[in-house]
Amino acid sequence: MNFHGAYTGKVLRIDLTNKSYVIEDLPEEWKSLYMGARGFNMIRLLEEVDPDCDPLGPENKLIFGVSPASGTNMPGQRLNVSAKSPLTGILGDSNTGGHWGTELKYAGYDQLVLEGKSDKPVYILINNDKIEIKDASHLWKKDPKTVHTVIRDELDDLSIQVICTGIGADNGVKFAGLFSNIMRANGRTGMGTVMASKNVKAVAVKGESAIRPHNFEKYDALMKDLFKKIWSHNEFEMRMMLGTTHLIHTLNSTGQLNTKNNQTGYFEHGENVSGERLAMEFNVKNKGCFGCVIPCSRYYVVKKGEFKGLNAEGPEFESLAGFTSRILNGNLEAALKCIDLCTQYGFDTISASSAVSFAMECFERGLIDIETTQGLDLEWGNVDAVIELIHQIGKREKFGALLADGILKSVERLGKETEPYAMHGKGLDVFLGEPRGIKAYGLGLSVASRGADHVRSDPFFETIGDRQKGLERFGEPESANRLSTKGKGKVVNYYEALCVISDSLNCCKNTMVSMDIMGFDELAEIYNALTGYEMNGDDLKRIGERVVNVERIYNMLCGVRKKDDTLAKRFLEEPMPEECGPTAGSVLELAPMLDEYYEERGWDLETGVPTRTKLEELGLEKYISKLEDAGLEVK
Amino acid sequence: MRLKVNYDKCAGCRACELACSAKHYQVYSTKLARISIVKFEDKGVDIPVVCRQCINAPCIANCPTQALYKDEETNATLVNKDDCIGCGKCVEVCPFSAVRMDENGIAMICDLCGGNPECVEVCATKAIEIQGIDKTSEKKRIAFAEKQIDSVLKKWGLK
Numbered sequence: 057m058n059f060h061g062a063y064t065g066k067v068l069r070i071d072l073t074n075k076s077y078v079i080e081d082l083p084e085e086w087k088s089l090y091m092g093a094r095g096f097n098m099i100r101l102l103e104e105v106d107p108d109c110d111p112l113g114p115e116n117k118l119i120f121g122v123s124p125a126s127g128t129n130m131p132g133q134r135l136n137v138s139a140k141s142p143l144t145g146i147l148g149d150s151n152t153g154g155h156w157g158t159e160l161k162y163a164g165y166d167q168l169v170l171e172g173k174s175d176k177p178v179y180i181l182i183n184n185d186k187i188e189i190k191d192a193s194h195l196w197k198k199d200p201k202t203v204h205t206v207i208r209d210e211l212d213d214l215s216i217q218v219i220c221t222g223i224g225a226d227n228g229v230k231f232a233g234l235f236s237n238i239m240r241a242n243g244r245t246g247m248g249t250v251m252a253s254k255n256v257k258a259v260a261v262k263g264e265s266a267i268r269p270h271n272f273e274k275y276d277a278l279m280k281d282l283f284k285k286i287w288s289h290n291e292f293e294m295r296m297m298l299g300t301t302h303l304i305h306t307l308n309s310t311g312q313l314n315t316k317n318n319q320t321g322y323f324e325h326g327e328n329v330s331g332e333r334l335a336m337e338f339n340v341k342n343k344g345c346f347g348c349v350i351p352c353s354r355y356y357v358v359k360k361g362e363f364k365g366l367n368a369e370g371p372e373f374e375s376l377a378g379f380t381s382r383i384l385n386g387n388l389e390a391a392l393k394c395i396d397l398c399t400q401y402g403f404d405t406i407s408a409s410s411a412v413s414f415a416m417e418c419f420e421r422g423l424i425d426i427e428t429t430q431g432l433d434l435e436w437g438n439v440d441a442v443i444e445l446i447h448q449i450g451k452r453e454k455f456g457a458l459l460a461d462g463i464l465k466s467v468e469r470l471g472k473e474t475e476p477y478a479m480h481g482k483g484l485d486v487f488l489g490e491p492r493g494i495k496a497y498g499l500g501l502s503v504a505s506r507g508a509d510h511v512r513s514d515p516f517f518e519t520i521g522d523r524q525k526g527l528e529r530f531g532e533p534e535s536a537n538r539l540s541t542k543g544k545g546k547v548v549n550y551y552e553a554l555c556v557i558s559d560s561l562n563c564c565k566n567t568m569v570s571m572d573i574m575g576f577d578e579l580a581e582i583y584n585a586l587t588g589y590e591m592n593g594d595d596l597k598r599i600g601e602r603v604v605n606v607e608r609i610y611n612m613l614c615g616v617r618k619k620d621d622t623l624a625k626r627f628l629e630e631p632m633p634e635e636c637g638p639t640a641g642s643v644l645e646l647a648p649m650l651d652e653y654y655e656e657r658g659w660d661l662e663t664g665v666p667t668r669t670k671l672e673e674l675g676l677e678k679y680i681s682k683l684e685d686a687g688l689e690v691k
Numbered sequence: 692m693r694l695k696v697n698y699d700k701c702a703g704c705r706a707c708e709l710a711c712s713a714k715h716y717q718v719y720s721t722k723l724a725r726i727s728i729v730k731f732e733d734k735g736v737d738i739p740v741v742c743r744q745c746i747n748a749p750c751i752a753n754c755p756t757q758a759l760y761k762d763e764e765t766n767a768t769l770v771n772k773d774d775c776i777g778c779g780k781c782v783e784v785c786p787f788s789a790v791r792m793d794e795n796g797i798a799m800i801c802d803l804c805g806g807n808p809e810c811v812e813v814c815a816t817k818a819i820e821i822q823g824i825d826k827t828s829e830k831k832r833i834a835f836a837e838k839q840i841d842s843v844l845k846k847w848g849l850k
Contacts, residue, residue: 129709129710129713162721204733214729215730265720266712266718266719266722267718268717268719276713283813342700342816343704344815345704346704346705347704348702348704349813351702351816353702367735
């Protein structure tokens with residue numbers, strides 16, 4: 057079957073309680089209002105998932121979304137998985153590369169919705185329009201590699217795409233993700249935990265359709281132009297060699313690398329754990345997401361020493377810095393081992409490494425001792441203890457069990473005095489850059505709809521240092537200065553919308569956003585060739601804005617208020633220490649940036665609630681009464 | 692010419708398959724591609740499987756309707772769609788398992804895109820490259836001859 061116009065127009069909804077399914081039409085108006093993937097998932101969440109529901113109860117829904125570009129030759133396609141988050145209690149959403157999302161599209165669906173709860177472990181088999189719910193008791197509490205291998209063996213199909221939970225999700229760890237292509241993670245906000253709560257171990261999918269854009273010739277030509285822009289970009293070779301791991305060196309050399317649980321921005325053993333060293337000594341080839349012309353993921357093999365024989369895809373910057381600078385570990389091979397264990401247990405490496413560094417700082421300050429840790433010596437850099445702790449968290453045993461429910465629960469269990477060392481926003485652990493050194497990122501983390509996450513806005517623009525460009529793009533020369541707060545509300549506003557479009561077309565933010573290859577106008581041209589719509593750059597920006605507001609409404613219904621648009625106090629109050637070079641002395645002055653951000657958004661400065669005018673302008677007026685019912689004033 | 696595959700370099704992204712289906716069918720599909728990436732994810736190994744453009748091609752020799760023939764300029768094996776009956780003999784006899792059939796039962800064999808293979812164009816890791824058949828055999832001949840130099844020099848007392 058061929059899908060013309062790039063939407064399949066179909067949604068597969070599976071009710072696990074009753075073991076039944078239905079194939080529905082995608083609401084036609086969603087296409088032009090929400091575009092795809094993240095946009096579709098967010099409106100589905102707001103429409104169907106009660107903000108007051110138990111995230112691990114049957115009423116939560118796990119939503120998989122792909123885009124009109126999925127399955128075409130758009131470089132590096134991705135997948136969004138969303139639900140109410142068991143980690144943060146607000147909107148949950150995660151994004152991954154790999155090949156699973158494309159296969160869902162080829163099977164004939166723009167979206168998959170899992171609802172209810174199975175009475176026993178199952179996995180779902182989607183073979184085009186044939187759906188089966190199969191027993192998975194033999195797969196429960198198994199790691200992603202085993203699950204992939206067993207499912208492929210029993211279906212006698214090497215190429216079937218699998219997405220599954222690891223051991224941790226099945227044990228109820230709250231920051232567990234979903235894993236496809238064995239090592240590709242939908243990491244953030246506990247989407248694996250939600251799937252495991254429904255007793256679903258995996259979804260295997262096979263699709264045989266072909267995709268034909270509305271205007272094939274135009275679309276194919278636009279893609280070929282895009283390829284050329286990527287290949288001639290001055291970062292092409294660096295990204296092919298290092299992926300995102302170049303950031304260890306880049307950030308460390310300017311004192312902005314999250315080190316020692318954000319106590320500092322400089323790691324003295326940074327070069328020993330850098331992406332450059334990884335590339336020179338360990339990498340054997342590149343790996344790529346589906347259809348990528350700049351496949352920047354890498355495959356490594358450890359050829360000697362204690363961890364000889366260890367091999368895997370990755371790691372990316374966040375995982376690598378998480379298990380090196382964040383925990384003060386200078387042993388690269390040991391870090392690779394930690395990351396590999398996180399894959400087996402199926403963790404989000406950002407939250408897992410944050411759990412460890414939080415515990416280490418509490419240990420350093422005497423807030424917990426060797427009795428609390430049941431014998432684990434959590435001195436900084438003690439990687440043997442870290443390896444043991446990862447096992448404990450995954451198995452939910454001993455001291456690890458205290459950390460397995462996420463950073464907010466850990467504080468609750470270990471005592472109020474540990475709170476200043478929990479590096480999060482809205483219950484989601486921060487990334488591995490240092491928000492005091494990149495202030496638009498600091499603002500972006502504070503307002504991000506899935507909790508303190510950097511790829512909701514990814515405002516790399518502030519790092520370019522080109523004042524003229526700052527003036528041209530945002531009317532403020534300082535907007536291109538990472539250490540300034542000026543113009544950052546505008547910058548974050550712009551990049552939040554761009555990231556929505558990137559996530560809703562499921563294209564790669566490395567190329568679309570960080571490499572500054574395409575703006576809204578170019579994306580509109582691509583979208584039009586794909587679908588036959590006639591939109592311009594402003595229309596796309598409006599879609600981005602609409603999705604950000606849908607997310608805001610959902611979060612406010614979950615209880616988020618203006619006071620939650622912030623980060624751990626350390627970022628706001630403790631100046632960066634002397635060794636951080638150009639970043640030394642910096643703090644995150646959030647208040648003025650927030651005001652500018654709200655103003656740009658059309659949100660009330662005092663309450664952070666979207667204004668009536670803004671909601672009406674975006675066609676979201678039907679949600680005003682819901683906000684009012686929740687006790688919020690919509691001005 | 693033919694396609695040369697560097698098995699250790701393939702990133703498994705499948706951009707080549709999409710380029711191939713776009714070129715030949717004006718759609719994006721992994722099933723309608725004449726190049727196929729077999730992914731062994733548990734080992735991290737990705738193997739592109741593609742036609743070798745054999746000079747004494749078994750697919751051509753065994754085709755009962757003489758639907759297959761060689762392009763004189765590129766050495767590509769071409770399919771005359773009108774003569775192809777979809778019997779699958781070419782699929783069966785290909786030593787590289789590189790022949791598949793499309794949804795209409797017509798043999799899908801790499802035609803080298805008339806001399807500018809699109810898969811090579813999009814492969815960022817250079818796992819697939821164009822190889823001139825004659826030039827390569829020449830290189831191999833020289834490499835073989837080079838290995839004999841030492842024994843001659845030893846005999847002459849120069850090594």
